Amino acid sequence: MTATVTTDPGTGKQARGTTRGSGGARRGIPRIPDRIRRGGLPYLLLLPAVLLELLIHLIPMVVGIVMSFRQLTQFFIGNWGAAPWTGLENYEIAVDFDAPIGEALLHSFFVTCVFTFFAVGLAWLFGVTAAIMLQESFRGRGFLRTLFLVPYALPVYAAVITWAFMFQRDNGLVNHVLHDQLGITDQPSFWLIGDNSIYALIVVSVWKGWPFAFLMLMAALQNIPRELYEAAAIDGAGVWQQIRRITMPSLRPVNQVLVLVLFLWTFNDFNTPYVLFGKAAPAGADLISIHIYQSSFVTWNFGTGSAMSVLLLLFLLVVTAVYLFLTSRGRKGSHA
């Protein structure tokens, strides 16, 4: 975020040296070279978004970080200023993996990693498959495209509550099909409690997430020139080879951002587990966001909860940075 705003408003030297990094607020001053004015425009256009971003996200984030250094329990939530400073104590509690609180956090972290891996992987796989299948023009394509986007358009709460009903053991649709109609299971399974809950979570998450992948990839596919496929077909490339040699490399820049965004959304997802499981998620599906919620809102210990949030933030930032570094290097390599 900072990369777009940190550059000092253009001095003459910078202006001569580079086309990037000029300030946007100097339109009125005459005789600024066109190159700088053009370069500054994007920043000017970004300014309102950046300011709002600071206001809506960054300030609360800073407050959250400050909270993590204080003992903010129920005795102080009415008057935050009076909460005692505790230094790193909240962090020590959170990362003491031999003690129950740290151990539970670590467990929750692993559950979230496994969940994210499968949820993002499957969402991407469904998205890319559907996008490729719907690339060719045929009757009903428009209808299918719209239909596939429905989960993305539905309000999350309404959709997930419906899933919760479907996953009920005694009256749910899932057991009705699996057990009553197909006879796959000996007896009705529990989906919302116990070890199966992670499957329920992944199913709902994939259902909710794949239309976004589909949408992005469908748009990206429109940009691949038809000639490439035609030339490949003439050269004797089959469908798989076309996908492997043309489609996938062309989708690479979109995939880079898409997978990152899906990863962050999924790793942080709160609504799905909360609506499915309520305040206490089963151990097998104890995602980190709901775990932090329980560690702060339900137990009224906002200091520890904030410390866990900050740790999560750091983790995600590191993952994001490493991911962007690796993928952009890989791309440079492929362009060279």
Next chain:
Amino acid sequence: MRHLRAAAAITLAVSVVAGVTACGGGTSSDGGSNESPKTLTYWASNQGPSIEADKKILTPELKKFEKETGIKVKLEVVPWADLLNRILAATTSGQGPDVLNIGNTWSASLQSTGALLPWDDENFEAIGGRDRFIDSAVASAGKEGEPPAAVPLYSLSYALYYNKKMFADAGITAPPATWDQLVEDGRKLSKDGKWALGAEGSNLSNNIHQTFVLGQQHGADFFDEQGKADFTSDGAVAAVKQYVDFMAKDRIIAPGNAEYAQNQSLTDFAKGRTAMVLWQAAATTFAAQGMKPEDWGVAPVPVPAGAPGAGKQTNSMVAGINMAVFRNTRNIDGAKKFVKFMTSDAEQKILCKTYGSIPPVKAAQSDPAFAAPELKVLRDTLATSAAPLPQVPNESQFETAVGTAVKELFADAAAGSPVTTESVKARLEKAQQTMQS
């Protein structure tokens, strides 16, 4: 261009990441004022069969209050699932309602936040005096030795509701008075897809209410005298095990109940799928589900042996709703007037009759409506054999930690895994370790 794209990606990433840590801030000032004497905001808890029903019930009463005092009350009925979070958010931001209902078990926890007006003698005087209320109800409105954080509004206790026809079909002539009898009757009733007892295994609060009472019967309090968590005493372990064993060992609760958290057990009861539930003031819900009053009976919750009473013969928590005034209110005099109105003899009779609860106001109890069979059981229980949940600041942590432990044990039982004294103790130990004081 590539850098720009990378920058945009980072911006997006940070903003997505930031979502989790975002939390609002705020301060609170001391004491209320009378800046807006003509309006009040009131958060009511969901007492009737639905939010809409509550609005219908309360609106005419609020109009009455407006006619008497000229104060307009803006009503919002908040579902139970949201109420505590809403109160916490209001406490944190200092932006809350003027008057609100709270579950009486939260009283001590909310008292410790300092967000609620303390009901000292002077404030009690303004609503007619502390003596108008039943002692046990006032005792469940805050820590002992401190001015209560709220005023009792509706009182409730647990009772055993049973399906008369299912009992008759199974050849059972009277409702069980002891747990042994309940299990024995339960085995007769649990057959052909029907079950003896309903439970809300995934409802943390309900798990606490049930195990707390069983704990009392086993001589366990869950907190020691210093207010420290004591979840792993022999009594506490035995109490939790006894409750879960109704499903695990005695097999008189359907395994599906392990995932119930939205009063599905009441639906099962009303539809004749289970023969008994342990509940507080369930009459209106049964009626709303289409069950006729003559189809069900009510009896005191069983005890280990003998008759219900104090100490080990406790058979209910002191359940109920308290009414609190937000300390930051901008209409403090109006708020007290409203509490006075809602706890007046006349309103107590009207509201408690409608909701099927017991008035915590002594004078209102004389109304013949509260001598009906169901309410008589609830009233006697409250008067003689109910105990308040621990009035300690970390009561809500207790509900979460132990409530979750019981939920997990039910999940084990439902999946057919054995529930042993050791497994119960291990879960409770884990719950205790997560308690931070």
